Amino acid sequence: MLWFRRILVQDLAVIFTQTPHALIFKYTPFNSPSFRDFAASSTAAIDAAEETARLAFQNLPQHLVASLQGALATKNLAFERERQNYHNEMASMRNELGQMKTLLELVAGTKRVKRAHGNLTEGLSDGVSELAVTTSNSAPKHSTPPPFDTSDLPFDMFPPDPVLDAFIAASFTHPNVPMPATLPPTSTQLAVLHTPVFPLPSSTPQPSTYTPGSPEERQQFYFQRYGADRFRKHSPEWVDGNWLPRYKYSFADGIWDYWVEWKEGVDGFISVEELTTTWGAKWRRNIPAPKNENTRRMHVVNLILELCRKPRWNVSLVQRFITDKYARQFRARAFSDYLKNNRDAVITAAANYP
Numbered sequence: 146m147l148w149f150r151r152i153l154v155q156d157l158a159v160i161f162t163q164t165p166h167a168l169i170f171k172y173t174p175f176n177s178p179s180f181r182d183f184a185a186s187s188t189a190a191i192d193a194a195e196e197t198a199r200l201a202f203q204n205l206p207q208h209l210v211a212s213l214q215g216a217l218a219t220k221n222l223a224f225e226r227e228r229q230n231y232h233n234e235m236a237s238m239r240n241e242l243g244q245m246k247t248l249l250e251l252v253a254g255t256k257r258v259k260r261a262h263g264n265l266t267e268g269l270s271d272g273v274s275e276l277a278v279t280t281s282n283s284a285p286k287h288s289t290p291p292p293f294d295t296s297d298l299p300f301d302m303f304p305p306d307p308v309l310d311a312f313i314a315a316s317f318t319h320p321n322v323p324m325p326a327t328l329p330p331t332s333t334q335l336a337v338l339h340t341p342v343f344p345l346p347s348s349t350p351q352p353s354t355y356t357p358g359s360p361e362e363r364q365q366f367y368f369q370r371y372g373a374d375r376f377r378k379h380s381p382e383w384v385d386g387n388w389l390p391r392y393k394y395s396f397a398d399g400i401w402d403y404w405v406e407w408k409e410g411v412d413g414f415i416s417v418e419e420l421t422t423t424w425g426a427k428w429r430r431n432i433p434a435p436k437n438e439n440t441r442r443m444h445v446v447n448l449i450l451e452l453c454r455k456p457r458w459n460v461s462l463v464q465r466f467i468t469d470k471y472a473r474q475f476r477a478r479a480f481s482d483y484l485k486n487n488r489d490a491v492i493t494a495a496a497n498y499p
Contacts, residue, residue: 158184159191162468163399185465192461200459218366363388371415378413390428392420394438397477400467403445404460417442444484445477452495466498 161170161184174180360383367376367388379390395411397403402411410416417439420428429435452463471480471491484491 154180154183155187158187162188163401165473185469189461189465192464196459196461214369218369222362358386360388371419375413375415379415384427387424389424389430390415390420392417392428392435394435394442397442400445400472400475400477400480401464403442403477403481404449404464407442407446441478441481444481444488448484448488448491451492455495458495462499466495470494470498 157169157175158180160167161175161181169175364376367381370376376390379392381388381390383389392414394417395402395406397406405411407417410419426436429439449460449463449467452458452466453460471483475483
């Protein structure tokens with residue numbers, strides 16, 4: 146029971162610094178000076194530990210972390226481009242090999258040409274098999290296809306055809322598929338077409354959907370930077386080539402709530418500081434209500450930033466100063482209005498604190 150009471154007192158001491166106006170603190174023993182002194186000292190110790198950890202984290206070379214993330218993202222995008230281009234190039238090569246086989250079947254006339262054509266298509270099958278193309282079970286199988294002599298083939302039976310010649314010249318222009326000047330290539334010549342095995346694509350290569358700067362690419366960038374769930378929580382929309390988040394300021398009762406929403410974010414949203422750093426004022430979309438609310442809150446945020454720049458001051462000390470001097474007198478909005486005409490008075494009070 147004693148342990149439970151100790152935990153209860155410690156928790157209420159922390160709660161007292163955040164909501165000192167709660168009704169429970171009007172009753173014994175929570176309205177005693179000793180409890181309030183204990184709350185102030187315990188909160189200072191907790192804040193000091195948290196601030197030490199936060200400053201240690203802030204002292205990390207953030208630019209180095211950002212540079213590494215950018216380098217990894219750039220490398221991944223470049224690899225994806227190369228993979229897609231190579232995939233399309235292999236598909237184009239398979240398509241041209243199919244066209245070559247079809248044309249050879251068209252120009253094969255006599256039995257001797259057909260016999261030569263059989264040797265040639267077998268060589269094609271050997272080369273295409275390296276590209277994961279399965280040949281027909283009825284195709285002739287020869288371990289070493291014999292070369293054939295083309296000196297006495299009756300190619301004079303086929304008169305010159307300018308249209309066909311132009312079509313053949315225009316069809317086979319791939320750098321990896323050499324085209325001889327007069328005779329078709331032999332099976333031994335086609336053996337140089339050995340390539341790594343890839344899944345067989347469709348007969349017509351599909352255009353790449355990869356587009357640098359596309360909405361998907363930008364979305365992945367923000368997912369990596371802020372987390373997918375956290376970024377989706379802002380219901381972003383695609384505006385002028387970028388994802389623009391939505392955000393509505395949360396209700397703030399205490400003065401320090403302005404700083405928490407600015408620096409850390411609330412309810413799982415990106416902090417206002419990060420929104421402003423990444424998107425400037427665009428995320429407010431020139432709407433009067435968030436513009437006015439931002440102006441009001443920045444009175445408090447800028448005051449805290451200025452006090453933190455004082456020698457030997459930090460966020461924990463600024464929080465204690467505002468809590469001791471103004472939290473009982475002002476709520477968040479009233480304190481912001483007070484700063485419009487009394488900022489210098491607050492700075493002077495800080496000079497004499499603690």
